[in-house]
């Protein structure tokens with residue numbers, strides 16, 4: 001049995017509208033990383049929806065307050081950001097967060113130390129251990145989390161969904177890059193493409209609804225091989 005964690009960055013509306021009912025239908029849980037300042041704005045979920053998922057056993061975790069690169073800022077700035085989101089979660093009645101996710105996957109030793117000192121047990125980053133992964137804005141393939149190799153404060157993704165990463169890559173990575181004793185962690189952003197353009201090409205870290213459904217159906221058809229848990233469950 002191999003362990004898989006599905007994470008959803010930013011607390012988007014489609015996490016509640018699409019991911020939550022789909023995962024629930026198959027008996028799976030998932031981890032939503034909420035950035036305090038963005039919750040309730042534009043295409044993000046509201047706190048009461050995050051509370052409903054929390055009550056249903058989904059994990060609502062901390063993704064900072066302002067969602068900026070904190071690597072070049074003072075420790076106090078990150079401490080404040082973590083506390084702000086903790087305060088908003090508490091006010092909404094949501095369980096205290098146990099895990100963290102670095103905004104924009106930006107992480108360094110100073111940032112890891114702050115997250116550790118704030119009482120968090122685990123923090124997810126991106127795919128930085130994978131040499132072939134060079135642009136987080138398109139998604140890509142990373143590596144499985146191996147507690148014997150990686151720091152719990154720099155937990156890598158096996159896959160970040162986006163223009164460069166979809167259902168086919170997900171299945172290949174599960175079959176070839178995930179060994180016993182490791183954890184395959186996947187990062188989703190929006191379920192349903194938000195078109196962005198750069199140099200005349202589309203790019204982004206969103207996935208289509210169809211692609212997402214196929215991933216969940218694959219895990220459901222292979223429940224004898226993969227155990228889908230919340231991020232905090234692997235602490």
Ligand SMILES: [Zn+2]
Pocket residue numbers: 009010063067103104
């Ligand atoms: Zn994010």
